[in-house]
Amino acid sequence: MLDLSPEKLLVLLTVGMIVLGPNRLPAAARGLAQGLVTARRLAAGLTDPLHASLAEPRRAFEETIADVKSVIADPLQSVVQPVVDAASPPAAVPPVSAPTAAAELRAPSDPSLN
Secondary structure: OOOOOHHHHHHHHHHHHHHHHHHHHHHHHHHHHHHHHHHHHHHHHHHHHHHHHHHHHHHHHHHHHHHHHHHHHHHHHHHHHHHHHHHOOOOOOOOOOOOOOHHHHOOOOOHHHO
16 A cells, blocks of 8 residues: 555654654554554445445446347357358368478479580
8 A cells, every 4th residue: 555665664663763752653653553444444435335336237237248249249150150160171181291302492404404
């Protein structure tokens, strides 16, 4: 939340010790901690009802998306899949291999030209 590194915390404690003194520093730290706990409780008290009120519209939205998918995407998949299957090469055709030897890459020579 505050992202305090150990160095920053040490500087804050040093400044607090100088400003408040060793007698009042523990009470001030305790009060600060209680204030942070209260602030977190208030924030949770505000966000929990907000999340609860947004849960129902989100659930309705997800149901609508599922309905749209079942109406549009599933029939479309049944139309597209045969086209994809027809466009893919048959499994029995062997792959074309590239020539590997350097002699295969050269043009055939004519013995009459030698």
